[in-house]
Amino acid sequence: MLPFDGPTWLAILEQYNQAIWPLHGVAALCVLAAIALAFSGARFAGHAIGVLLGVLWIWIGLIFFGGSVAPFHFAAEELAGVFVAQGLMMVLALTVMGRGGIFGWPGGRTGVLAVVLVVYAVAAHPLLGHLLTDTPWSQLSYVGVAPAPTMLLTLALLLLALPRPPLIVAIIPFLWALVTGYMAAGLGLALEYIPATLGVAAFAVMVVRRFQRSEPWLDG
Template sequence: MLPFEALTWLAILGQYNTAIWPLHGIGALLALVAVGLVVSGSRAAGRVIGLLLGVLWIWTGIAFFGGSLAPFHFASEWLAGVFVAQGLMLVFALTLMGQVRFGWPGGLAGGGAILMIVYALLGYPLLDLALTGTSWTQLQYVGVAPGPVMLLTLGLLLLVPSRPPLVLAIIPLLWALVTGYMAWGLGQWLEYLPAALGVGAFVLLLLRRFGGAVRTGSRQGV
């Protein structure tokens, strides 16, 4: 079980949002720039996307888990380390290595990517506000909160047209599972949706990574 109740979780988010205001705007801007750079399709754009995503994960790890959540959760420092590690992995794999190009993959992957990104940018705060009546100060916003950052990352990884790097999706998948557990533990039914989206995105990445290899092997065997 979780060491706090739903009201405490919302209070933590409220304290965090108040403390970092107006950095929400910067987080949203970085997220929008990362999405916009997909259009370029160049390796340079891929490097910048990796850097921006890395910054968002590292910030969330340090400021949210290492800061606001620390007094309330015994594993907050460990969670902070996991988020910082994910940020460093993104920077290393996408920025320093710089071999990944982003672009429109079409099909189910493209539709899934749009759904993930739109939910991260707008769905998280607006659906919570409309359906649960949560205060503006207690919502999760893209760029500065774990759930939206997880969905944004998975959505962008789906926009890698060939051989998406699955290793970069493992920690986002784990956070999607944690989100589902929190939805059950806190009684926040709406959180089941981003959890399901995160798991679904990982399944799509698996299918794109290994499905293509299976088809290629079948053609070679004919």
């Protein structure tokens, strides 16, 4: 059971968005840079993506959960720790250890799924929230500064890791996809089922790609 209701969650988002504005623009630049690098196939892309996504996860952990959510949620500090840990793992795995490999267009259904996730995380998530539920822009979740769309973007870019995505850095985003689905039910926010479902689907594809040498149904 969640310690707050849907309107309280939206109020938390509103307070947070107003407090950090205009840093949304900085986050957007980081997001766009990470996307461009992931599709570029540049040799240093994995290192840069690890740093960019790592910073975003750490920001959400410290500022969103550690700051805005803390007065309303008994486990806010633990959630902050999880997000900070994910950010550090992104930096460690993709940058220090170089486990990200090469990023680039994988083709096939995997590539299509990655594009769908990117488009939804960056643009469709807030647009649908505003157009379908009439939620004010100030109460919406934005990629790079809020958990659900950032989780989705992370999984989308990990799908572009070649030849196989590093599962170690996909586990926490996958778990947050499950939490997002739980929050959708508990808070009565039906649109949150979309990022939850897409996140679970992305992780399932990663698992298949990791443990199978050939996946024609994904690459065809």
